Amino acid sequence: MGRKEALRVGAAAANGHSAMLFIILLGVVSLFADMTYEGARSITGPFLATLGANAAIVGFVAGFGELVGYALRLVSGLITDRTGKYWAITIIGYGVNMAAVPLLALAGRWEIAAVLMIAERMGKAIRNPVRDAMLSHAASGVGRGWGFGLHEAMDQVGAMLGPLIVAAVLYFRGTYQSGFAFLLIPALLAIGVLLLARNLYPRPKDLEVTPPELQASGFPRIYWIYLAAMALNAAGFADFPLIGYHFHKTSVLSENWIPLSYSVAMGVDAVAALVFGHLFDRKGLPILIVAVLLSSMFAPLVFLGGFSACLVGMALWGVGMGAQESIMRAAIAGMVGRDKRAIAYGIFNTGYGVSWFLGSVLLGVLYDFSMPALIAFSIAAQIASVPLLLIVRSKS
Secondary structure, rough: OOOOHHHHHHHHHHHHHHHHHHHHHHHHHHHHHHHHHHHHHHHHHHHHOOOOHHHHHHHHHHHHHHHHHHHHHHHHHHHHHHHHHHHHHHHHHHHHHHHHHHHHHHHHHHHHHHHHHHHHHHHHHHHHHHHHHHHHHHOOOHHHHHHHHHHHHHHHHHHHHHHHHHHHHHHHHHHHHHHHHHHHHHHOOOOOHHHHHHHOOOHHHHHHHOOOOOOOOOOOHHHHHHHHHHHHHHHHOOOOHHHHHHHHHHHHOOOHHHHHHHHHHHHHHHHHHHHHHHHHHHHHHHHHHHHHHHHHHHHHHHOOHHHHHHHHHHHHHHHHHHHHHHHHHHHOOOOOOOHHHHHHHHHHHHHHHHHHHHHHHHHHHHHHHOOHHHHHHHHHHHHHHHHHHHHHHHHO
C-alpha cells in the first residue's frame, strides 16, 4: 500500500470513529429524551381519562399532537436547509420538548394537559428533521441502516426505562402528577449531553463520506411512492394513548401494568431496530416489508385479547415502531442528496403525520362504535402499504 493510499485509509478510519462517536452522543441525548417523554406518554391516556376525557378526545389529542408534531417538521427542515443552523434549531426543539413533560404535573384539566402534550410534540417536530439529517451524514460512513438502528436502539432503551420509572412511582403509591415531575431529571440530562455534542461537533455535515451530489430540483418519484406507502402504514398504526386508554377502561391491565406494557414494547423496539438496521444494510427494503407484515397483527391482540395476548400485541407494536424509527428513516437518506436531506425528512414526516392524525381520529371514533371495524381498518391500512413498497423496491 502506497503512502497516499495509507493516508486515505487512515483518514477514512478516523472519520468513521468520529462519526460513530457522534451517533453515540446523539443516541445518549435521545436515551434521556425518550426516558422523559415516553415515560410521560405511557400514562397520558389513563391520565386524560382521570381528568374526564373520553376515547374520542384521547384519540383526537394523540392524533392532533402527531399532526402538529409532523407538520412542523416541514417548516423545520426547510429552515434548516436554507440557513444551515443545525444546532440552534435542534437545541430549541429539545428545549420545548423537554420542558412540556414536567409541566404536566401541574395540569388539573384535560384541556391543559392536551395543550402540553401537543407542545411536547411540537418540540420534537422542530428538532427531528435536523437531527435525522445530522445522523444521515454520520451514518453514511458506518452503514445507514446500522447507524439509524443503533441510534434507535439507544433511543428505545430510554423509552423502556421511562415507563419503568413511572411504573415504580405508581407502585409506591405516587400519582400521575408525581410521575411527570420525576421526569424532570432525565430531561435536564438530555439537554446537558446535547450541548456537549454541539461543542464537539459544530459542523456535522462534514461527517458525510460521499462527495456532494449534483441533483436536479425536486425529489425522485420513488421518494413520493415511498411516502404514500408509509402514510398508509401510519394511518392504521394506533398510537399508545388510545391503547393505554383501552387497557385502563377495560381493566385488562392494572394501573401499574399499563406503563410496563409500553416498556415491553420499547424494549422490543430497541432490539428490532438493531436487527432490522443490520439486515437493511445487507438486504434493503424487503426487511421493512417484513416488519410491516409482522406489526400489522398487533390490533386484534391488544384490543380483543386478555393479559398475555395484550403483551404479545404490544411486542408486535414495538416491532412496528422499531422499523418506523430506524430503517424507515435510513431509506430516505439513500433517495435524496445531502443538501436537501433536512427538507426531505420534513416533507416526509409531514405527510406521515397527517396520515397518522387522520388514522388516530378515525380509530378513536371507531373504538366507541365498533371494535371489529377498528381492527379491520388498522390491519387493512398497514397491509395496503406493502404493494407500494414493492414498487419502490423494483425501481430502486
